Amino acid sequence: xxxxxxxxxxxxxxxxxxxxxxxxxxxxxxxxxxxxxxxxxxxxxxxxxxxxxxxxxxxxxxxxxxxxxxxxxxxxxxxxxxxxxxxxxxxxxxxxxxxxxxxxxxxxxxxxxxxxxxxxxxxxxxxxxxxxxxxxxxxxxxxxxxxxxxxxxxxxxxxxxxxxxxxxxxxxxxxxxxxxxxxxxxxxxxxxxxxxxxxxxxxxxxxxxxxxxxxxxxxxxxxxxxxxxxxxxxxxxxxxxxxxxxxxxxxxxxxxxxxxxxxxxxxxxxxxx
Amino acid sequence: xxxxxxxxxxxxxxxxxxxxxxxxxxxxxxxxxxxxxxxxxxxxxxxxxxxxxxxxxxxxxxxxxxxxxxxxxxxxxxxxxxxxxxxxxxxxxxxxxxxxxxxxxxxxxxxxxxxxxxxxxxxxxxxxxxxxxxxxxxxxxxxxxxxxxxxxxxxxxxxxxxxxxxxxxxxxxxxxxxxxxxxxxxxxxxxxxxxxxxxxxxxxxxxxxxxxxxxxxxxxxxxxxxxxxxxxxxxxxxxxxxxxxxxxxxxxxxxxxxxxxxxxxxxxxxxxxxxxxxxxxxxxxxxxxxxxxxxxxxxxxxxxxxxxxxxxxxxxxxxxxxxxxxxxxxxxxxxxxxxxxxxxxxxxxxxxxxxxxxxxxxxx
Numbered sequence: 061x062x063x064x065x066x067x068x069x070x071x072x073x074x075x076x077x078x079x080x081x082x083x084x085x086x087x088x089x090x091x092x093x094x095x096x097x098x099x100x101x102x103x104x105x106x107x108x109x110x111x112x113x114x115x116x117x118x119x120x121x122x123x124x125x126x127x128x129x130x131x132x133x134x135x136x137x138x139x140x141x142x143x144x145x146x147x148x149x150x151x152x153x154x155x156x157x158x159x160x161x162x163x164x165x166x167x168x169x170x171x172x173x174x175x176x177x178x179x180x181x182x183x184x185x186x187x188x189x190x191x192x193x194x195x196x197x198x199x200x201x202x203x204x205x206x207x208x209x210x211x212x213x214x215x216x217x218x219x220x221x222x223x224x225x226x227x228x229x230x231x232x233x234x235x236x237x238x239x240x241x242x243x244x245x246x247x248x249x250x251x252x253x254x255x256x257x258x259x260x261x262x263x264x265x266x267x268x269x270x271x272x273x274x275x276x277x278x279x280x281x282x283x284x285x286x287x288x289x290x291x292x293x294x295x296x297x298x299x300x301x302x303x304x305x306x307x308x309x310x311x312x313x314x315x316x317x318x319x320x321x322x323x324x325x326x327x328x329x330x331x332x333x
Numbered sequence: 334x335x336x337x338x339x340x341x342x343x344x345x346x347x348x349x350x351x352x353x354x355x356x357x358x359x360x361x362x363x364x365x366x367x368x369x370x371x372x373x374x375x376x377x378x379x380x381x382x383x384x385x386x387x388x389x390x391x392x393x394x395x396x397x398x399x400x401x402x403x404x405x406x407x408x409x410x411x412x413x414x415x416x417x418x419x420x421x422x423x424x425x426x427x428x429x430x431x432x433x434x435x436x437x438x439x440x441x442x443x444x445x446x447x448x449x450x451x452x453x454x455x456x457x458x459x460x461x462x463x464x465x466x467x468x469x470x471x472x473x474x475x476x477x478x479x480x481x482x483x484x485x486x487x488x489x490x491x492x493x494x495x496x497x498x499x500x501x502x503x504x505x506x507x508x509x510x511x512x513x514x515x516x517x518x519x520x521x522x523x524x525x526x527x528x529x530x531x532x533x534x535x536x537x538x539x540x541x542x543x544x545x546x547x548x549x550x551x552x553x554x555x556x557x558x559x560x561x562x563x564x565x566x567x568x569x570x571x572x573x574x575x576x577x578x579x580x581x582x583x584x585x586x587x588x589x590x591x592x593x594x595x596x597x598x599x600x601x602x603x604x605x606x607x608x609x610x611x612x613x614x615x616x617x618x619x620x621x622x623x624x625x626x627x628x629x630x631x632x633x634x635x636x637x638x639x640x641x642x643x644x645x646x647x648x649x650x651x652x653x654x655x656x657x658x659x660x661x662x663x664x665x666x667x668x669x670x671x672x673x674x675x676x677x678x679x680x681x682x683x684x685x686x687x688x689x690x691x692x693x694x695x696x697x
């Protein structure tokens with residue numbers, strides 16, 4: 061979770077809005093009212109909340125914990141708050157209060173209607189319909205990996221991929237080495253290329269992930285600098301003679317990708333020696 | 334291996350894992366004289382199993398042993414541990430065992446009410462599983478964790494190559510190596526030849542959902558004083574609520590889309606397990622096994638997920654602190670400190686790593 065400066069902001073971002081925290085708060089109030097005569101439970105509840113706020117959920121602790129650990133992961137403290145369990149508990153308590161079966165059924169139906177109309181849901185037809193394939197990685201990713209394996213000159217070839225393929229390829233072919241690290245990819249996604257930072261990575265990502273036409277000399281220099289052996293390009297980004305002009309050779313293609321090999325002069329020289 | 338065969342093998346292996354959890358958990362529950370229930374056996378067994386694996390795997394990671402050696406030793410150790418567990422069962426009086434067998438085979442098991450109860454529990458959990466198996470969330474973390482398993486299996490070395498990018502490591506990355514969750518998956522993949530993504534996305538995701546369901550059931554049993562109808566209703570309601578907690582960071586997201594990750598287990602298994610312990614401690618302070626169960630969970634937190642390294646001890650401090658202040662049972666502080674010990678130890682190791690003291694260079 062990025063760009064968060066306070067606990068309040070974190071909670072709202074964690075819950076993706078005000079609805080869930082509001083419902084949770086109402087449920088907590090209901091529980092306090094429900095247990096108003098049970099002093100021990102009341103004190104325990106208050107102390108839990110007070111200690112929670114004192115130890116974690118205040119801006120001072122938030123800042124302090126952010127220095128001890130990665131601030132982007134601090135939202136995970138919210139996982140320890142049983143938001144859904146409290147809402148569920150109150151719901152079942154209210155069902156128990158209904159005397160007759162039809163009342164219980166009506167309450168549950170009303171609750172479902174309230175959820176359906178009031179909240180966003182993961183229950184969409186797209187997510188509910190059976191997946192096209194049981195495979196979690198498409199066969200094409202495996203094919204790209206095999207082609208690289210067959211043609212590689214280095215034991216661990218350094219390769220450039222578009223984002224989708226990069227995230228999957230190493231699960232199938234762990235010998236392959238990413239050229240553009242995750243941090244750089246994320247930097248470009250967040251900040252674009254105008255900052256001028258990481259220029260070699262920027263050229264490679266621009267050419268391979270976005271299909272932009274980078275001057276051949278600049279691209280060749282980036283490929284050499286980063287010791288890239290393979291470039292896997294989406295077919296839609298193909299341009300006649302462009303990659304050959306950079307010094308790459310088309311090795312093979314799959315349905316959606318073209319695999320270019322770039323053998324630098326140094327490697328060629330080593331081979332001839 | 335064809336994908337159907339892989340999934341079938343995953344299913345059989347998950348059943349095998351559950352059997353191990355059951356045996357380990359039952360032994361633990363009997364030794365500490367805890368409440369006897371099948372769900373509790375599996376929950377305790379899960380934490381015990383991963384703790385034991387960590388005791389073996391972590392030193393081997395530091396010694397930079399190969400995955401093959403770890404796999405062989407773990408298999409041998411499992412057989413030995415099974416023998417120890419069965420031996421421990423024999424210590425339980427014969428009379429008790431006969432009573433248990435009779436109650437399972439003869440009376441309770443086939444009662445219509447119990448069958449309906451089982452179906453009532455299974456339906457929402459199976460629906461959750463179907464939903465989880467149907468999704469194919471893929472992010473940077475998926476690339477990192479599944480890449481790690483794949484790299485470890487392929488290179489037969491643990492954490493010497495960066496799992497995400499494939500670059501060679503200079504030092505062992507303790508941020509990941511302190512938790513052996515993914516190494517266990519690598520052991521399974523090495524043993525069986527199953528692809529990491531199939532194992533994680535079917536077997537581990539299914540396991541996470543099942544454990545979540547069991548924990549919610551136990552939590553509901555405690556909250557509704559074992560009223561069966563309310564307990565089942567709570568499980569149904571909580572499963573439904575998960576579909577309406579739409580947020581990139583919520584526990585629901587990690588249950589429905591990322592349950593194969595250690596983080597999914599952290600939010601949906603570890604914290605509910607700690608909350609269950611806190612509830613028991615507060616409601617039944619007379620039970621001495623409450624703290625033994627909490628200790629077991631705390632030993633198992635980091636082996637299962639590094640995300641819990643700081644949050645689990647904080648949760649225990651808050652929960653137990655509130656209980657002790659309410660009841661003024663200050664003598665329980667020593668039990669709480671005992672439960673915090675594993676967490677403190679892991680925090681200390683991690684701190685030493687971050688300041689550059691506990692650094693292991695990779696041998697080439």
